[in-house]
Amino acid sequence: MVNPHVAIIGAGPIGLELAVALKRARVDYTHLEAGQIAQTVDRYPKMTRFFSSPERIAIAGVPLQTPDQAKATREQYLDYLRGIVTQFDLDVHTYERVTKIDQEDSQFTLHTDRQGVVTRYSATHVVLAVGDMAFPRLLHVPGEDLSHVSHYFDEPHRYFRKRLFIVGGKNSAVEAALRCHHAGATVSMSYRGDRFDPERIKYWLLPELESLIKVGQIAFYPNTIPAAMTPTHVDLSPAPGLIGDSIQVEADFVLLLTGYVMDATLFKMLGVELVGGNQAPAHDPQTMQTNVPNVFVAGTAAAGTQETFKLFIENCHAHVPRIVATITGHPCDTPDIIDTHDGQAPES
Ligand SMILES: Cc1cc2nc3c(=O)[nH]c(=O)nc-3n(C[C@H](O)[C@H](O)[C@H](O)COP(=O)(O)OP(=O)(O)OC[C@H]3O[C@@H](n4cnc5c(N)ncnc54)[C@H](O)[C@@H]3O)c2cc1C
Structure with a gap:
C-alpha cells in the first residue's frame, strides 16, 4: 500500500488538532489555510469571551490557562493557538485558499490560489476542516x-x-x-x-x-x-x-447579526452528498469519512450550515482520532479529549 499523504484544508482549532495528531502518528500531510490560522476566531469581535470553559476548547492535550482562571477571550485563544503551532512546529500554508480539487484514481490534486499564484499539491486523502461560517447569512x-x-x-x-x-x-x-x-x-x-x-x-x-x-x-x-x-x-x-x-x-x-453559512463548494466538487436542511456532508460518524472514499470531514463543517448550533469546538475533538485511526489503520489515542457539552449553544 502507498504511504498516505493527507491534505488538511482549514487551520481552525480542529484542523490544527488534526495536524498535531498526524504529526504524532508520523503521517505525511500538507496543511492549507485560506487566511491566517484560526481565521474564524480572528473574526470574533475583539475581547469576546468564549462560552466554553478553557479545558473544553484546549486542543492536542495542551492545557489552556487564563490569567484569571476565567473563560478565555478571543485574544487569549489566538495566543494559545499560535503557541500550539510553534510548539509542534506545524507547517501551515497560510493565505492559500484551495480553489479546486481533481481526483484521478486514488490520487487527489489540490489547486490553491495565493494572490493569483496557483500551486498544486498531491494527496492520497483529503480532510475538509473548513468550518461552517464562511459567509454571512x-x-x-x-x-x-x-x-x-x-x-x-x-x-x-x-x-x-x-x-x-x-x-x-x-x-x-x-x-x-x-x-x-x-x-x-x-x-x-x-x-x-x-x-x-x-x-x-x-x-x-x-x-x-x-x-x-x-x-x-x-x-x-x-x-x-x-x-x-x-x-x-x-x-x-x-x-x-x-x-x-x-x-x-x-x-x-x-x-x-443573523448568522453564517457554510461554503460547500469543495464538497460539491468532490462529489460529497449534502443532506438535510443544513446541507451537511454525508459521512460515517465513526470514521468521519464521507460518501467519497478517502475524503473526510472534520470540525463544525460536519454539521453543514447550522441553524441551531449542535457542533462546536468542544464536541468536535473526537473527530481527530477517528480520522487518524481510519487513515493509519491503527487506533489513535488523543490526550484528554472531552466529547461532551452542556447543551447550550456557545454562539450563534
Ligand atoms: C463570537 C463567537 C463565539 C464562539 N464561542 C464558542 C465557544 O465558546 N465554544 C465553542 O466551542 N465554539 C464557539 N464558537 C464557534 C467556533 O468558533 C467554531 O465552532 C470553531 O471555529 C470551529 O472550528 P473548526 O476548526 O471546525 O472550523 P473553523 O474555526 O471555522 O476553521 C475553518 C478554517 O478553514 C479555512 N478554510 C475554509 N475554506 C477554505 C479553503 N477553501 N481553503 C483553505 N482554507 C479554508 C477557514 O479560513 C478557517 O480558518 C464561537 C463562534 C463565534 C462566532
Whole structure:
C-alpha cells in the first residue's frame, strides 16, 4: 500500500488538532489555510469571551490557562493557538485558499490560489476542516450593501454617541447590543421572534439586556424583520405570518447579526452528498469519512450550515482520532479529549 499523504484544508482549532495528531502518528500531510490560522476566531469581535470553559476548547492535550482562571477571550485563544503551532512546529500554508480539487484514481490534486499564484499539491486523502461560517447569512433586502451596514461586529468604539440598529436575536446580537450600549451608543434591536430564547443566549447576558429594554435604555422591536435600509433609516415590517404597520427607525449604523453559512463548494466538487436542511456532508460518524472514499470531514463543517448550533469546538475533538485511526489503520489515542457539552449553544 502507498504511504498516505493527507491534505488538511482549514487551520481552525480542529484542523490544527488534526495536524498535531498526524504529526504524532508520523503521517505525511500538507496543511492549507485560506487566511491566517484560526481565521474564524480572528473574526470574533475583539475581547469576546468564549462560552466554553478553557479545558473544553484546549486542543492536542495542551492545557489552556487564563490569567484569571476565567473563560478565555478571543485574544487569549489566538495566543494559545499560535503557541500550539510553534510548539509542534506545524507547517501551515497560510493565505492559500484551495480553489479546486481533481481526483484521478486514488490520487487527489489540490489547486490553491495565493494572490493569483496557483500551486498544486498531491494527496492520497483529503480532510475538509473548513468550518461552517464562511459567509454571512444575507437578508437580501435593499440597502444591505450600504457602507454603514455591516454583517460583522468588530468592536464598540466606532458606535460611540451614534444610533446603532442591530438585527438578530442570538448571542452575537445580544452581546453586541450590550457592549455598544455600555460604550455609549444609542442601541435599537429588531428580532423576528417575540422574545429572546434563554436556552440559546449566554446566561449572564440575557437578564441585563431584558432589564435595559424594560427601562427603555435599549429600544426593542420584537416580531419584526428589516424590509430595507436607507442611509438614514431602517424600515421594519411585521415578521412573516404577522400583521401590523411598518415602522421606520433612524440609524447611523446597522449591524445585521443573523448568522453564517457554510461554503460547500469543495464538497460539491468532490462529489460529497449534502443532506438535510443544513446541507451537511454525508459521512460515517465513526470514521468521519464521507460518501467519497478517502475524503473526510472534520470540525463544525460536519454539521453543514447550522441553524441551531449542535457542533462546536468542544464536541468536535473526537473527530481527530477517528480520522487518524481510519487513515493509519491503527487506533489513535488523543490526550484528554472531552466529547461532551452542556447543551447550550456557545454562539450563534
Ligand atoms: C463570537 C463567537 C463565539 C464562539 N464561542 C464558542 C465557544 O465558546 N465554544 C465553542 O466551542 N465554539 C464557539 N464558537 C464557534 C467556533 O468558533 C467554531 O465552532 C470553531 O471555529 C470551529 O472550528 P473548526 O476548526 O471546525 O472550523 P473553523 O474555526 O471555522 O476553521 C475553518 C478554517 O478553514 C479555512 N478554510 C475554509 N475554506 C477554505 C479553503 N477553501 N481553503 C483553505 N482554507 C479554508 C477557514 O479560513 C478557517 O480558518 C464561537 C463562534 C463565534 C462566532
